[in-house]
Amino acid sequence: MSKYLLNKFLFTVDRDPELVERYREDPRGTVEWWEADMANRILNCHSGEASTWLRFEEVERTALSTHDYPKLFELGAHPFLTLTLFIAMFERDHDGLGFQLEYARRLSHLTLPYPDIAT
Amino acid sequence: MAELVAVIASTHHPFYYRASTATGEDRPPFADEWVRKVEAFRETLTRARPDVLVMVGSDHFHQLWLDNMPQFLVGKAPFYDANWYNEEREFGLPRMVMRGEEELSSYILRNGLDAGFDLAFSNELRIDHSITCPIITLRPQNDLPIVPIYTNIFAPPLPQPKRFVQLGQTIRELVESWPSDQRVAVIGTGHLSLELGGPRQFGPHGPDPEFDRKAVEWISSGDIEGCCADVTLDSLHLPGNATHGFMDFMLMMGVAGEGRKADYVDTYDLFHTMEAYFTWYPGGGQEVR
Numbered sequence: 001m002s003k004y005l006l007n008k009f010l011f012t013v014d015r016d017p018e019l020v021e022r023y024r025e026d027p028r029g030t031v032e033w034w035e036a037d038m039a040n041r042i043l044n045c046h047s048g049e050a051s052t053w054l055r056f057e058e059v060e061r062t063a064l065s066t067h068d069y070p071k072l073f074e075l076g077a078h079p080f081l082t083l084t085l086f087i088a089m090f091e092r093d094h095d096g097l098g099f100q101l102e103y104a105r106r107l108s109h110l111t112l113p114y115p116d117i118a119t
Numbered sequence: 120m121a122e123l124v125a126v127i128a129s130t131h132h133p134f135y136y137r138a139s140t141a142t143g144e145d146r147p148p149f150a151d152e153w154v155r156k157v158e159a160f161r162e163t164l165t166r167a168r169p170d171v172l173v174m175v176g177s178d179h180f181h182q183l184w185l186d187n188m189p190q191f192l193v194g195k196a197p198f199y200d201a202n203w204y205n206e207e208r209e210f211g212l213p214r215m216v217m218r219g220e221e222e223l224s225s226y227i228l229r230n231g232l233d234a235g236f237d238l239a240f241s242n243e244l245r246i247d248h249s250i251t252c253p254i255i256t257l258r259p260q261n262d263l264p265i266v267p268i269y270t271n272i273f274a275p276p277l278p279q280p281k282r283f284v285q286l287g288q289t290i291r292e293l294v295e296s297w298p299s300d301q302r303v304a305v306i307g308t309g310h311l312s313l314e315l316g317g318p319r320q321f322g323p324h325g326p327d328p329e330f331d332r333k334a335v336e337w338i339s340s341g342d343i344e345g346c347c348a349d350v351t352l353d354s355l356h357l358p359g360n361a362t363h364g365f366m367d368f369m370l371m372m373g374v375a376g377e378g379r380k381a382d383y384v385d386t387y388d389l390f391h392t393m394e395a396y397f398t399w400y401p402g403g404g405q406e407v408r
Contacts, residue, residue, distance in 0.1 A: 004185055011180055014205055044187050079316025079360055080273070081180060088208060097390075100321040107318040114317060114360055118275040119185055 003076045004119045005054050009034055009064060010072075010081035012043070014088065024089040028065040035061070070106050076115040121223075121297040124304055125167035126399040128338060128371035129160070130392065131176065131252035131308035133210040149389060156387050156396070157256045163383045163398035164257045167304055171220045172258065173227075173266045173294065175307030175370060176249030177273055181206075182241075189239030190278050191286060193231070194246070194267040195224035201246045201254075215251055220264035223303070227266060227293050234289050253306050270370065272309070272363040280350050283366040284343055287373020291401075305374050309367030311335070312358035313392045319359055325393045327358035334365060335386055338397050341379040343372050375399040 009031070013019045023030040040051040056064070063071040067089075072082050083103065091099045135157065138150040181203045183189065201215040224240075231238045246267050254261055268290070271277055287307075294303045311334050312327035319326040337346040346369060355362045375381070376399075383398035 007185060011184065015203070017204065017208075042186065043184060073316065078180070078274070081316075083316030083320070084205060084209065088205065097321050103316075104318050104320050104322075110318055113356060 002054065002056060002060060003078075003117070005039060005056060006060055006064070006072065006075060006077040007081055007119065008039070008043075008054075010077060010085050012038065014081065014085040020085070020088050023085075027067050031056075031061060031065045069103065070110075073107055073110065074115055076117050078117050121171075121294055121299045121301050121303050123291060123294050123401045124169055124302045125164055126291075126371060126375045126401060127164060127253075127257065127304060127306040128368050128375075128395075128397040129253055129256070129306070129308050130310060130394045130396075131249050132389070132392070132394055133206065133212065133248045133252060135252065136213070136255050137211040149387075153387060153389070153394070156385055156394070160383070160385060160396040160398070161257050161259075164304060164306070167400065168302060169263060169304035170301040171223060171266070171303045172263050173223070173268065173290065173303060173305040174246075174250045174253065175268045175270065175290075175305070175367060176246070176253075177271065177309075177364065177367060178269050179247055179249065179273065181247045182245050183269065183271075185274060188271060188274050189269070190271045191236060192239040192241055192244075192269040193224055193228050194219065194241050194244040194269075195221055195228060196242050196244060197221060199244055199246050199265065199267060201251045203245065203247055206248050210248065212248055212251065215254070215261060217246070217254070217261060218264040220266050220301075222299070223294075223297055223301075224266045226297050227268075227290070230293050230296070231289060234292070236286060236289060249308055253308050257306065270367055272366050275352075277352060277363060277366075279352065280355075280366050280369050281347055283370040284347065284373035287370040287375075290370075291374045291376070305371070307367050307371040307374070309371075310361060310364035311368075311393050311395055313361040313364060314359035315361040317360045321391050323390055324388055325359070325391070327362075328388075328393070330358035330362070331386075331393045331395075334368065335384070335395055338368055338372060338395070339381045339384040341372060341375055341377060341381070343369075343377045346372065371397070375401075 311331040381397040387394040
């Protein structure tokens with residue numbers, strides 16, 4: 001499990017307006033590019049330093065590549081990061097709180113305790 | 120010594136700014152009453168005539184990230200830029216700049232460390248809506264210097280609830296021992312029951328009205344003992360998956376003191392989460408009706 005890396009993807013895409021659009025339009029290509037070029041960047045280093053060991057598991061890669069936010073919840077991705085990014089991508093396709101309510105409905109099969117989000 | 124002139128605990132609802140400034144068809148039906156309540160709450164700070172604001176909040180994965188996550192952090196900088204691209208995008212929040220009160224930041228850091236809190240610090244902190252929302256609601260002229268204090272209610276493992284209470288008690292001791300003639304208000308924001316990114320989000324009320332009722336009773340009566348007996352890191356999952364933000368209210372109960380009834384209490388039942396506003400006047404003499 002690489003919950004940290006799932007969160008890192010959601011975090012870095014959410015804060016970049018161009019990446020938000022790119023991930024909306026081409027999720028599979030964005031995830032492939034990000035895992036190859038961005039996953040190992042150490043965000044708090046000023047330049048050039050990288051880790052060597054971070055990669056997604058197949059189930060995580062697939063969930064991100066298919067915009068499968070219920071699956072991301074089940075995998076323990078941080079719900080705030082997932083919600084914020086998916087609102088940025090898809091709220092525009094619905095009226096009012098339509099997307100937020102659909103989001104809740106698609107998670108309605110889940111009961112407490114929810115998956116652990118500790119990283 | 121400095122004087123603690125007000126202790127204020129509030130929810131921080133990022134939609135207030137947009138709702139309160141919307142006009143015509145865009146203005147939601149609950150906006151007018153919300154503005155009325157916020158303006159009455161604002162008056163409780165204004166009448167305390169503060170010179171400095173200590174602002175307790177929690178970064179929502181803006182500057183603080185999982186590769187280097189502090190549990191409790193004090194800002195020490197001459198200025199704080201505020202609000203982030205994704206908060207402009209989702210909530211319509213404006214970019215802001217606040218002045219910092221570095222002398223009090225230094226005092227809290229040095230003496231907090233010596234009192235047993237291994238506080239992290241930041242000399243370049245861009246703050247988010249957990250601190251700008253109460254500026255917008257309580258001090259929209261944004262004319263006072265601040266000391267921002269961030270707590271981790273967001274990225275487990277989290278500190279225990281009692282640690283938030285203890286930090287609040289320590290903040291009070293530090294403010295009251297600060298060698299200064301300034302009038303200080305401590306303002307902290309958190310949540311009642313709240314669900315984000317889960318099946319109970321964005322309902323017609325908060326996800327757990329019964330928890331909200333108990334929480335308002337604990338806070339307004341200063342019942343720290345009862346609250347700590349009932350609230351654990353595990354139990355806070357039950358009312359909603361983002362309810363750990365309630366621990367910032369517990370911190371503010373620590374600032375106000377055990378058994379100290381709030382001088383002002385108001386709530387507003389909105390969709391998604393309940394608003395709650397509390398003010399204490401430690402020195403008394405500020406009758407609020």
